[in-house]
Amino acid sequence: MAGRKGDGQEKRKASLVFMKNLKKTDPQIYNLIKKEIERQKDGLVLIASENYASPAVLSAMATPLSNKYSEGYPGKRYYSGNKFIDKIESIGIERAKRLFKAEHANLQPHSGAQANAAVYLALVGSGEKILGFDLSCGGHLTHGSKVNFSGKIYNFSYYGVNRKTELIDFKEVRRAALKFRPKLILASTTSYSRKLDFKKFREIADEVKAYLMADIAHIAGLVIAGLHPQPFPYCDVVTTTTHKTLRGPRGGLILSKIKDRLNPKEKTLAQKIDSGVFPGIQGGPLEHVIAAKAVCLKEAMNPSFKKYQKQVILNGKIMADEFLKQGLKVISNGTDNHLMVIDVSSFGDSKIIQDELGKVGLYINRNAIPFDTRPPYNPSGVRIGSPAITTRGLKEKEARQVARLMSELIKNINSQKIKKQIKSEVRKIVKRFPIYEDFQW
Ligand SMILES: Cc1ncc(COP(=O)(O)O)c(C=O)c1O
Incomplete structure (x- = not known):
């Protein structure tokens, strides 16, 4: 381009x-639209x-795939006529698993916020505890802001950065986790400029028997390129957007382990995540955007x-x-x-x-x-x-x-x-x- x-x-x-x-x-x-394109070009x-x-990503979005109802997942849809849609979504899923070294992928979240909502719904009951990164230190709105669904439905507490170094202080993360005893810990940031140590987060999650989720919306491209530590095998679930460093269409993506290590006798983690997205928080997936996600994942393999x-x-x-x-x-x-x-x-x-x-x-x-x-x-x-x-x-x-x-x-x-x-x-x-x-x- x-x-x-x-x-x-x-x-x-x-x-x-x-x-x-x-x-x-x-x-x-x-x-x-033309004026907005010129604004993007001129600034x-x-x-x-x-x-x-890329033009290839944009082209995939501007297709009649937008017309199709595909509630469900490849091979298990509620509507007929999904032969090609199933193939497209399956290719995207396989690419995502390969790139992020994940056991399971769900390409259906309409956005990063939807991806996070689906994971919370799948793993945490209303009123239950989540430990997130303080919003003023670099956490996102969907990591427990009082004005967001996350802060309204779930009981959030936070860890922050050290006042002097302005870096995540793992002593504080551990202290906060031991005190709060959350069901889910977020290793997730939207405006933090340093590397995240997922291994250390996992040690703390193990100590308090919590799930560990990384929202890598910002750093997904760096993770794929091997320029930032990998969230797997340490995290249970990873969410991301597809439009930031990943350079794809506007959208969300969830990656996870298959097994639920905390509750092995229940449904698998992968099943929980999938039903968290559909029928949990969404109806029909945006298959034109899913096709564009598959395209951006192909570009990321180059x-x-x-x-x-x-x-x-x-x-x-x-x-x-x-x-x-x-x-x-x-x-x-x-x-x-x-x-x-x-x-x-x-x-x-x-x-x-x-x-x-x-x-x-x-x-x-x-x-x-x-x-x-x-x-x-x-x-x-x-x-x-x-x-x-x-x-x-x-x-x-x-x-x-x-x-x-x-x-x-x-x-x-x-x-x-x-x-x-x-x-x-x-x-x-x-x-x-x-x-x-x-x-x-
Ligand atoms: C870390 C993080 N998570 C989630 C989101 C939400 O993504 P979206 O705007 O696609 O809902 C963002 C958006 O900037 C983000 O930075």
Whole structure:
């Protein structure tokens, strides 16, 4: 794909045929889609959870597979006519198992939140205990936020990071687990920039006889590429999204062991997970998205995928280094993965910083920092990620330049002159590193 120089994506002309029909039927929506595509092409996405899916992935989604009802699983559907759908979903399942070294895979969760909901439903009763990662330290909304179903239905307690090092402190995890005695422990993060030690989590889970779940929504691509410790064999269940570092369609995925090691006489863990998804929390699966998930998993088997993930980490490290050089406070002083969180509280309001960066074509999201005293809507930090700029082809030199431009804007948030200069620099970079260049809409 154009703009993916160096990561092995083939360069070709592609087109979403149905866009032509859309133009005739609904020009209003067609024109807005075109504008959004231009916005994505014309800006640098530094939102750690976003990426550019390939034309092949996008094409699989824009197919009549969307028409099909396929409640159930391959070979066990509630509707007829699933001969080809079964094959597609089975291929995707086998690819997921192979890539994540998992015994069982379920490709049906509509999203990462749905994947987590299905696992909780399968393993934890309403009101029962789950130990998660504190949201201000890097946990996700679905890891027990009071405003989310997870915090409303289940009894959550949290471990956090060490105040000095800003790293997960396993003494604290163990202490929290022994005190709380949860049924499920989450080794799961959405804005934590360091590696997760699943082995240590498992030792603690064993000690308190809890299930262990890793939500690797962010780091899935790094895990597949062998650049982050593997969650299996330590975890019972692993959830992920498919659209972040994995670079597939928007969606969720659950991987698990087959046997239930805590309750061997009950249904298997795999059966529990499958019924947690359907009929537990979902009806008909999105088979067009499942086909696109299978495609992205095939792309992840290409050696170029590992090369891409290596560059993602390298770009992340370079950016963190530059932010530090520019005098910004990077949480835990750096990153081992694709993201970092920066404390911007001494420079201004994080919402204003996010919006001003967006105006010059640098897209980020505001984010809590450990022990944040500010509210989630207006926290003290911003989160920066390297996956999307790396897909465009930016390497170390440009990653440093982007971090420098961002730092300049953050430090001069009221200077119109500097914002104008940065906007023009960003324009030059996006022109040099185009995305979806030959993709006709
Ligand atoms: C760790 C983690 N889990 C779950 C989710 C939810 O995924 P989705 O937005 O697909 O529901 C996210 C989203 O950013 C995430 O970071």
